[in-house]
Structure formats: structure tokens, C-alpha cells
Amino acid sequence: MNRRLVFLLFLGVLLMPPAPVATEPPAVVVLTVKLSLAPPVTLRCRGPVRLYSLPEKVLPLTPPLSAAPWREVHGGTIFHQLTWRVEPVDGRIVLASEQGDLVTTDLPLMLWSADGSGFELNGAVYPGTLVLWPEDGLLFFNEVSLEDYVWGVLGSEAYAGWPLEALKANAVAIRSYTLYSLGRHGCYDLCDTIHCQVYRGLPPEAVFRTAVWTTAGEILCWQGAPINAVYHSSSGGRTRNNEEVWAGTPLPYLRSVEDFDHDGRNYQWPQEYQFSWVELTETLGVAADQELRLVPFFNPAGERLGFWVNSPFTEKQLRNEEFRRLFSLPSANFHLFIQPGKAEITQAVTLTPGTELLFTGKGAGHGVGLSQWGAAALAGRGYSYGQILQHYYGPEVVLRSASGQLRKEKPATQ
Ligand SMILES: [Zn+2]
Structure with missing residues (x-):
């Protein structure tokens, strides 16, 4: 059949009311990931x-997105030999091929890969199913099996040069965190950014696939449920207790332990971060023409957890992790100095307008749970992935294979 004719038929179907007989949508959906792609794609x-x-x-x-009443577009396809430009135009989805073919609809569109080979979006390979949703311009979702998703996240969050046992430990942590986090965003499970886990499609390096497949289905559990297996790049010598970084209930599997990340790429910050008075007061949301008082607060071991920030119109408690986020620092493991003079702030201090502050520090990330560079070092010493996981998540967690059908709902905490 002539290609143009096929597209005429296809467009006709999209513009007509849906066919009365519904076709079952693909049944292999496991989780829905929102892709942060900016059109045109x-x-x-x-x-x-x-x-x-x-x-x-x-x-x-x-x-959930996957439960929407999808119906097959009878005869609907797009030619996979072509490259398509995808973008929203006046509330519609528009797919335009390099040959001038056009597909357009104002309804959500699901592209199911019939042979499972997936899609390339801006050159990155995505498995599973692609959903285009005309809202806020155009939203892209990838419905993907758990193991393929873990494979993609591992390739985005880890280095191929790390020892295999370290990558396997990462894979189990990613899988556990994923199951713990299902439904985190309500209408979809996870986003593809650092907010959840970075996911940029499937990586080409074979070692990532090996790490995922040799641990397939294995997760960490506590009290019978997957744990919130957070992980980070490098703690700077010692990981942190979860409640000291984010507040909340202390979890027995997120305790502060010795880290072995000293030879890691992120152990020392590559630079210092200095902020002017204007930058400082704007970032902290306090008046620039008033004195500012910083009062550190500590845990029982004498480790600083953050600062009280007091000015005539503001009084708030900011944890180290909040300083990391506000000032875009590599980690929450920092020292804070007054400039000029580089005097470290170790007790309450009053800053006058014009003062500058300097941050130096170690590590990268929030410092809770598994340290990726520490895991790599332990694997280099001969630790198995199970031993690495036990070091960072403690003796109370159980490594088990997920049996039976993986549930889309977040398992209940006992
Ligand atoms: Zn997210």
C-alpha cells in the first residue's frame, strides 16, 4: 500500500469517533515514568x-495512567523507518516525518512497540511503551518493566568502570527504592530526574545489563516490605542518619555508618563556593539591610545538623541538606566560613551587611543509605554485593527475591 494512502486512512480513523469494539491494551505495563523531554523531540x-x-x-x-481505557487505532501505525519530529501545536500532538508525513490528534496517544524493540527519543533508547499526552504542551511517559527500568537507572546513576559486585549492589538498591516509591507522583510512578532516580533510557554498556540480570527480582526488605533504599554518590567519610538529614522517623536501615569513599571521585569538593551578602540574603530569604544571626544546632554526638537563621523578620531552622539545596552545593557535608579571614562558624555568630560566606566540603549527594563510591571501594576489597548492602543498610534488612506478580501498589508497611 502506498505510504501516503496509509496516512490518509490513519488520519481518518483518528478524526472519527472511536471504534465500538475495544481492543485490550498491551498488558505488560509495570511502572510509568514521566520523561522530562522538551518538545520538539x-x-x-x-x-x-x-x-x-x-x-x-x-x-x-x-x-493510574495505564488504567485509562486505551483502544487500538484500527490500522493505525507510523512508519518506523522514518524519523519523526514530535511537538504540541495548538493543543494537539503533531508527529511530522522527515518525508513530510503528518499525524495529528488532540487525544492522548500510546505507541506500543510490537516486537519489544522500543523507541529512540532524541537518540536515547527507551524500552516498553511510549505515551504522548497533550497537557501542559505535551507530556511524555514511558511504561516500562521493572527490570528494564532498573537497567536504565543503573546506566544513568552509576559508572560502567565500577566492579560488578558494586553495580549489583546498586541494582538491588535501585530496585528496592523503585518498589518502595511506586505511585510517588500520583498519576504516574516516578519522574526521570534526580528527584526520583535519573533515567535516560537503556545504556549501551553490557556490564549494566549483567548487574541487573544477575540480581533480577532481588530486593531489600524490612518487616516484609521493600525498603526506602536511598543511595548517594559519596558521603565524605561517614553516611548520615535519615532523621538528621530530612527529619522524620529514624529508620533502622538508614543509620550512619563508616564510608569507604576516600578514593572516590567526589570525596573532596572540586571547588569552594563563595556567596556575596546579596546572594546570601536573597537565597536565605532574609532582609539585606539587617544583621543576620546564624546559630548552629547539633546531634548528641556533637555533629552539626544545620543552623537557625535569625533576622529581625525571619526565624527558621535550616538543616545542612536544605543549605545544600538552596545553595546548589555538592553535598550536605560542609564547613561554613566567614569571609574575609576564613573563620569557621562553629557557634552562634552575628553577620553584618557586606559579609561573605564560603562553603567547603566533602562528598556528593545527601549522604544517606548506600554510598556508591564506597560500594565500589568495598567491592575492590572483595566484598560481595550482599555484604556491601548489609554494610550500608544494616543487619535488619533481608535480601529476597520478589516472588509472584509484582504489585503495582506500594506494599503496606506492617
Ligand atoms: Zn520524581
Whole structure:
């Protein structure tokens, strides 16, 4: 059949009411990841594709996305040999091929990879199913199996040069964190940024796949449920207690332990961070023409947890982790100095307008849970991935294989 004719038929179907007989959507959905792609996006389908749509514009997006009443677009396909430009135009999804073919709809569109080979989005390979949702411009979702997702996250969050046992420990942590976090965003499970876990599609290096497949289905549990297996790049010598970094209930598997990240790439910050008085007061949200008082507060071991920030109109408690976020620091493991003179702030101090502050520090990330560079060092010493996990998450967690059907709901805490 002539290609242009196929597209005429296809467009006709999209513009007509949906077919009365619903076709079951693909049944392999495990989790939904929102992709942070800014249109226009370049799309290539790596194999044959079948298209699904919704009978009406279900807006706003309602959870869960995969439960929407998808119906196959009869005869609907797009030619996978072509490269498509995907973007929103006047509330519609528009796919335009490099040959001038056009597909457009104002309804959500699901692209199912018939042979499982997936898609390329801006050159990155994504497995599973792609959903285009015309809201806030255009939203991209990837519905992906747990193991493929873990594979993608591992490739985005770890280095291929790390020992295999360290990568396996990372894979188990990622898988556990993922199951703990399902539904975190309500209408979808996880985003693809550092807010949840970085996910940039599937990596080409074989070692990531090996690490995932040799630990397939294995998760860390506490009291019968997957744990919140947070991880970070490098703590700077010692990991942190969860409640001291984020407040909340102390968790027995997120205790402060010795780290072995001294030879890691992120052990020492590569630079110091200096802020002017204007930058400082704007960032902290306090008046620039008033004195500012910083009062450190500590845990029973004498480790500083953060500062009280007091000015005539403001009084707030900021933990080290909040300083990291506000000032875009590599980690929450920092020393704070008054400039000029580089006098460290170790007790309450009053700053006058014009003062500058300097941060120096160690590590990268929040410092809780598994340290990735520490895991690499322990693997280099001969630790197995199970031993690495036990070091960072403690003796109370159990490594077990997920049995039976993985549930989409977050398992209940006992
Ligand atoms: Zn997120």
C-alpha cells in the first residue's frame, strides 16, 4: 500500500469517533515514568508500532495512567523507518516525518512497540511503551518493566568502570527504592530526574545489563516490605542518619555508618563556593539591610545538623541538606566560613551587611543509605554485593527475591 494512502486512512480513523469494539491494551505495563523531554523531540521507532488512543480527552490526567481505557487505532501505525519530529501545536500532538508525513490528534496517544524493540527519543533508547499526552504542551511517559527500568537507572546513576559486585549492589538498591516509591507522583510512578532516580533510557554498556540480570527480582526488605533504599554518590567519610538529614522517623536501615569513599571521585569538593551578602540574603530569604544571626544546632554526638537563621523578620531552622539545596552545593557535608579571614562558624555568630560566606566540603549527594563510591571501594576489597548492602543498610534488612506478580501498589508497611 502506498505510504501516503496509509496516512490518509490513519488520519481518518483518528478524526472519527472511536471504534465500538475495544481492543485490550498491551498488558505488560509495570511502572510509568514521566520523561522530562522538551518538545520538539526526535522519535524513531526501532520496530513495528501499534497505536492506541482514548475515546475522549480525559483531562486532567487521572491515575493510574495505564488504567485509562486505551483502544487500538484500527490500522493505525507510523512508519518506523522514518524519523519523526514530535511537538504540541495548538493543543494537539503533531508527529511530522522527515518525508513530510503528518499525524495529528488532540487525544492522548500510546505507541506500543510490537516486537519489544522500543523507541529512540532524541537518540536515547527507551524500552516498553511510549505515551504522548497533550497537557501542559505535551507530556511524555514511558511504561516500562521493572527490570528494564532498573537497567536504565543503573546506566544513568552509576559508572560502567565500577566492579560488578558494586553495580549489583546498586541494582538491588535501585530496585528496592523503585518498589518502595511506586505511585510517588500520583498519576504516574516516578519522574526521570534526580528527584526520583535519573533515567535516560537503556545504556549501551553490557556490564549494566549483567548487574541487573544477575540480581533480577532481588530486593531489600524490612518487616516484609521493600525498603526506602536511598543511595548517594559519596558521603565524605561517614553516611548520615535519615532523621538528621530530612527529619522524620529514624529508620533502622538508614543509620550512619563508616564510608569507604576516600578514593572516590567526589570525596573532596572540586571547588569552594563563595556567596556575596546579596546572594546570601536573597537565597536565605532574609532582609539585606539587617544583621543576620546564624546559630548552629547539633546531634548528641556533637555533629552539626544545620543552623537557625535569625533576622529581625525571619526565624527558621535550616538543616545542612536544605543549605545544600538552596545553595546548589555538592553535598550536605560542609564547613561554613566567614569571609574575609576564613573563620569557621562553629557557634552562634552575628553577620553584618557586606559579609561573605564560603562553603567547603566533602562528598556528593545527601549522604544517606548506600554510598556508591564506597560500594565500589568495598567491592575492590572483595566484598560481595550482599555484604556491601548489609554494610550500608544494616543487619535488619533481608535480601529476597520478589516472588509472584509484582504489585503495582506500594506494599503496606506492617
Ligand atoms: Zn520524581
